[in-house]
Amino acid sequence: MAEAHQAVAFQFTITPEGIDLQLSYQALNQIYLSGVRSWKKRVSRMRNSVIKGVYPASPSSWLFVVIYSLSCVTAQVRVCLFVLFVFFLQLFRIAQGQTMVSALVFSTLLWLSLILTLRFCLKLLLSYHRWMFEQHGRVSTTTKVWVVRLLSGRKPLLYSYQTSLPHLPVPAIKDTLTRYLESVRPLLTGPEFERMSELANQFESTLGNRLQRYLKLKALWATNYVSDWWEEYIYLRSRSPIMVNSNYYGMDFLYVTPTAVQAARAGNTITALLLYRRKVNREELKPTRVPGTVIPLCAAQCERMFNTTRTPGDETDVLQHWQDSEFVAVYHRGRFFRLWVYRAGRLLCPREIEFQIQRILDDPSPPQPGEDKLGALTAGDRIPWSQMRKQYFSSGVNKRSLDAIERAAFFVTLDDEEQGMKGDDPAGNLDRYAKSLLHGKCYDRWFDKSFSIVIYKNGKNGLNAEHSWADAPTVAHLWEYTLATDAFQLGYTEDGHCKGEVDRSLPHPQRLLWDIPTETQVTSSLAVATALADNVDCHVFPFREFGKGRIKKLRISPDAFIQISLQLAYYRDRGGFCLTYEASMTRLFREGRTETVRSCSNESCAFVKALEGGEGAEQCRRLFRLAAEKHQNLYRLAMTGAGIDRHLFCLYVVSKYLGVDSPFLKEVLSEPWRLSTSQTPIQQMELFDLKNHPDFISLGGGFGPVADDGYGVSYIIVGEDMINFHVSSKYSCSDTDSHRFGVQISQALQDILALLTPETKTASSNSKGPAQTQSKKLL
Structure with missing residues (x-):
C-alpha cells in the first residue's frame, strides 16, 4: 500500500x-x-516566551539600558545612577578591574527591576474597574488619567497580558448574602423569604466566616480561586451524558452556503481552523479586549483549544492536551479515518485537503463490526464509557485507534444529511439543523473532543463544542475566524471547488482499525443518548423586526432590553417568574471564566407586573428604565468579581472538604435555573463586511435546557437590524414548548419597543393580532 x-x-x-x-x-x-x-x-515559542516575559518592555530595551548605564558610569555623571552603581560594587565587593562586567550585570538587574515596576503598575491599572460603572458622558477624573494605553503601546502577543491581569477577588460574605437575598425576593412569598433570611443570617454568624477564611487563603495561593473547582465539580465530575447537557453548538451562515460541494467545504473549513491554530501557537492573535476599550481579557482558554480531549473516569473525567498534532480524525458512514494535514512540514493547501476528503467520501469499504456506532460511548453516561475504555481500549489496535482520535487536532464528521434553512419549510429545517448539531445521531460525533466540525452533504457546516475546557466566547472567536476565512479569503472556484493545485501522490487517508467484542456497552450507551436526544425540543428563529440600532437610539443596553423581554415572555408563558441565569464573563481576571447574572430582579418583576396589570404607559416606561439600569449594574458587578453564585459555590466546596453541612448552601445550590440564557457576542466585526455582503449573517449557536421543566435561550445580536434566537426545552415537560416560547419572545420584544416609542404605540396596538400572526409564520 x-x-x-x-x-x-x-x-x-x-x-x-x-x-x-x-x-x-x-x-x-x-x-x-x-x-x-x-x-x-x-x-518561535522560545522567542515568544522572551517577548511576553518582558512585556510591557521590549527585549531591545535591555540594550538601551546597558548603553545608558555604561555611559553614565564611565563618565561618572547622573549622580543618582552612579551612586547606585558604587553601592552595588561595594555591596558585592567587586574589584576595580571588573568594573565593565559589573556594570553589565548592574544594568541588567536595573532593567529587570524596571520591568517588574512596569508590570506592577499595569496590574494596578487593570485592577481599576470603576470606569465600568460610570455613565456615558460623565467620566471621572480618575478614569481620565488612567494610563493603561501608555503602558500598552507596544503590539502585544496573545498571552502578553497574562501575568499582569489581577487575581479574582473574594467578595465580602455579607455583601454576597445581601445580594443573594435581594435576588430571590421576587421569587419567594413573605414567609419563605423570612425563612431564607434566617438561614442566611445563621450561616453568616456561624459557619460562613470559617469557610470564608479558607477561601481567602486559597485566593492568596491560587491564580483564580474559582476556575479549577468550577472546571472539576461542574463539568468533569458530572457522570451524566455531556451530549445535550453540557456540549453546545455553533451554526453556519443563515442565508449563504459558499459551496454545495461537501469535500470542498471541508477543505476550506479544515484549512481555516489550522490557520487559526497556527496563529494561536505563534501568539499572533490580538488579545481580546473589552469592546470599545483597551482593557485586555484573559486568553488562558485558548491554550487547550486544539489537540485536546476529555477522557472518562469512574469518579471524574480528565482533560488531556497534547502540544501539537499533524492530523485530524474524520468520521464518515460508520468509518473512522486519520487524515494527515501536513506533508514534509508543509500544511496541505485547501485543494489537497478537499482531494483527501473526497477519497474518504468515495471509499466503499464497510464499517468494521462495532465501529459504526462507536461514538455513542462519548454520548452516554460517563461511568460505562470509563469502564469500557479500561477493558477494551487500553492496549492493542483499539488503543492505537483511540489515541489517533484523541490526539487529533479536532474531529470532523462528514454527514450524509442535508441541513440549513432550505426547502418549503425553512423554519422547521432550522430547528432540525440545530438538533443535528446538538446531538446528531448520537454516534456520528465524538463529543469528548474539544470541538467537532460537521460538514453536511449540501455544503452546510457547523460545530459541536465540549464545555469543560472553555466557554462559548472563545469558541465563537474561533468560529468567526473560520467562517470569514473560508468565505472571504480562501474562497472557491466557479464550480465550487477549493483553490490550489493537487499533489496526487499524497498517501490515502488511513483507516483506523478496531477489534470490538460484541458484548460491549455501545448499545446501552446509544439507548441512553437517543432517549436524551429525542426529548430535546429545539427552535431557532431570526427576529427581523428590529435590532440593536433601534434599541440604542433609546439609550438602553441591547442586552438589558432583551433580558427584560425574556422576563416578560416567561411571565406570559408560565404565569410567574423564575430564577434566571445569564452568563457573564470574568475574564478581566487571570484564568477567569464565567459568573451568573440573576436577571430576574425586583425591578424587572415590577415592570412586568405593571405592564401586564394595565398601569399607565409613563409609569411602565419609568419602571423599565429602572429595570434596565439594575440589570446593567448586576452585569457589571458580575464582571468585576462581585457576583453571587461563584462565591457561594466555592464556599460550598470548602464545606464539603471540611465535612460540614450548611442547610443554607445546600438549599441555594439546589435551586433550579428554569430560564438559562446566554448572549453569543460577535467579537470580530472587521472580518465581516455586512454592508457589501449583507447575506453573510451568522446564526450563532445554542445549548440544551438546564432544567427539565425550563428553557435554554441563546441569542446573537447581528448587525443593526437582526437578533437570532435559539430556544430549547424538553418534550417530556407539558408546561414548556420551545415554539410557543419563541412567539412570546418575539411579541415581548415588539411590545416593549412600542411602549418606549409612544408615537408608534397606536399603530402597534392596532396591528397586534396580525403582527403575532406574522411572527408565527416567520417561526
Missing part, C-alpha cells in the same frame, strides 16, 4: 554479497523537513 511504503525511510535486503541498503530519499527529505518545522516551532 502507498501509505505503508511512505512510512519507512529505507529498506534493506541480505544478498550473497552482503547487505543492500535501499534509501528512500523522498521519505528522508520528508523527515528532514518535518524536523525543520518542529525546530522552527520551538524557536
Whole structure:
C-alpha cells in the first residue's frame, strides 16, 4: 500500500554479497523537513516566551539600558545612577578591574527591576474597574488619567497580558448574602423569604466566616480561586451524558452556503481552523479586549483549544492536551479515518485537503463490526464509557485507534444529511439543523473532543463544542475566524471547488482499525443518548423586526432590553417568574471564566407586573428604565468579581472538604435555573463586511435546557437590524414548548419597543393580532 511504503525511510535486503541498503530519499527529505518545522516551532515559542516575559518592555530595551548605564558610569555623571552603581560594587565587593562586567550585570538587574515596576503598575491599572460603572458622558477624573494605553503601546502577543491581569477577588460574605437575598425576593412569598433570611443570617454568624477564611487563603495561593473547582465539580465530575447537557453548538451562515460541494467545504473549513491554530501557537492573535476599550481579557482558554480531549473516569473525567498534532480524525458512514494535514512540514493547501476528503467520501469499504456506532460511548453516561475504555481500549489496535482520535487536532464528521434553512419549510429545517448539531445521531460525533466540525452533504457546516475546557466566547472567536476565512479569503472556484493545485501522490487517508467484542456497552450507551436526544425540543428563529440600532437610539443596553423581554415572555408563558441565569464573563481576571447574572430582579418583576396589570404607559416606561439600569449594574458587578453564585459555590466546596453541612448552601445550590440564557457576542466585526455582503449573517449557536421543566435561550445580536434566537426545552415537560416560547419572545420584544416609542404605540396596538400572526409564520 502507498501509505505503508511512505512510512519507512529505507529498506534493506541480505544478498550473497552482503547487505543492500535501499534509501528512500523522498521519505528522508520528508523527515528532514518535518524536523525543520518542529525546530522552527520551538524557536518561535522560545522567542515568544522572551517577548511576553518582558512585556510591557521590549527585549531591545535591555540594550538601551546597558548603553545608558555604561555611559553614565564611565563618565561618572547622573549622580543618582552612579551612586547606585558604587553601592552595588561595594555591596558585592567587586574589584576595580571588573568594573565593565559589573556594570553589565548592574544594568541588567536595573532593567529587570524596571520591568517588574512596569508590570506592577499595569496590574494596578487593570485592577481599576470603576470606569465600568460610570455613565456615558460623565467620566471621572480618575478614569481620565488612567494610563493603561501608555503602558500598552507596544503590539502585544496573545498571552502578553497574562501575568499582569489581577487575581479574582473574594467578595465580602455579607455583601454576597445581601445580594443573594435581594435576588430571590421576587421569587419567594413573605414567609419563605423570612425563612431564607434566617438561614442566611445563621450561616453568616456561624459557619460562613470559617469557610470564608479558607477561601481567602486559597485566593492568596491560587491564580483564580474559582476556575479549577468550577472546571472539576461542574463539568468533569458530572457522570451524566455531556451530549445535550453540557456540549453546545455553533451554526453556519443563515442565508449563504459558499459551496454545495461537501469535500470542498471541508477543505476550506479544515484549512481555516489550522490557520487559526497556527496563529494561536505563534501568539499572533490580538488579545481580546473589552469592546470599545483597551482593557485586555484573559486568553488562558485558548491554550487547550486544539489537540485536546476529555477522557472518562469512574469518579471524574480528565482533560488531556497534547502540544501539537499533524492530523485530524474524520468520521464518515460508520468509518473512522486519520487524515494527515501536513506533508514534509508543509500544511496541505485547501485543494489537497478537499482531494483527501473526497477519497474518504468515495471509499466503499464497510464499517468494521462495532465501529459504526462507536461514538455513542462519548454520548452516554460517563461511568460505562470509563469502564469500557479500561477493558477494551487500553492496549492493542483499539488503543492505537483511540489515541489517533484523541490526539487529533479536532474531529470532523462528514454527514450524509442535508441541513440549513432550505426547502418549503425553512423554519422547521432550522430547528432540525440545530438538533443535528446538538446531538446528531448520537454516534456520528465524538463529543469528548474539544470541538467537532460537521460538514453536511449540501455544503452546510457547523460545530459541536465540549464545555469543560472553555466557554462559548472563545469558541465563537474561533468560529468567526473560520467562517470569514473560508468565505472571504480562501474562497472557491466557479464550480465550487477549493483553490490550489493537487499533489496526487499524497498517501490515502488511513483507516483506523478496531477489534470490538460484541458484548460491549455501545448499545446501552446509544439507548441512553437517543432517549436524551429525542426529548430535546429545539427552535431557532431570526427576529427581523428590529435590532440593536433601534434599541440604542433609546439609550438602553441591547442586552438589558432583551433580558427584560425574556422576563416578560416567561411571565406570559408560565404565569410567574423564575430564577434566571445569564452568563457573564470574568475574564478581566487571570484564568477567569464565567459568573451568573440573576436577571430576574425586583425591578424587572415590577415592570412586568405593571405592564401586564394595565398601569399607565409613563409609569411602565419609568419602571423599565429602572429595570434596565439594575440589570446593567448586576452585569457589571458580575464582571468585576462581585457576583453571587461563584462565591457561594466555592464556599460550598470548602464545606464539603471540611465535612460540614450548611442547610443554607445546600438549599441555594439546589435551586433550579428554569430560564438559562446566554448572549453569543460577535467579537470580530472587521472580518465581516455586512454592508457589501449583507447575506453573510451568522446564526450563532445554542445549548440544551438546564432544567427539565425550563428553557435554554441563546441569542446573537447581528448587525443593526437582526437578533437570532435559539430556544430549547424538553418534550417530556407539558408546561414548556420551545415554539410557543419563541412567539412570546418575539411579541415581548415588539411590545416593549412600542411602549418606549409612544408615537408608534397606536399603530402597534392596532396591528397586534396580525403582527403575532406574522411572527408565527416567520417561526
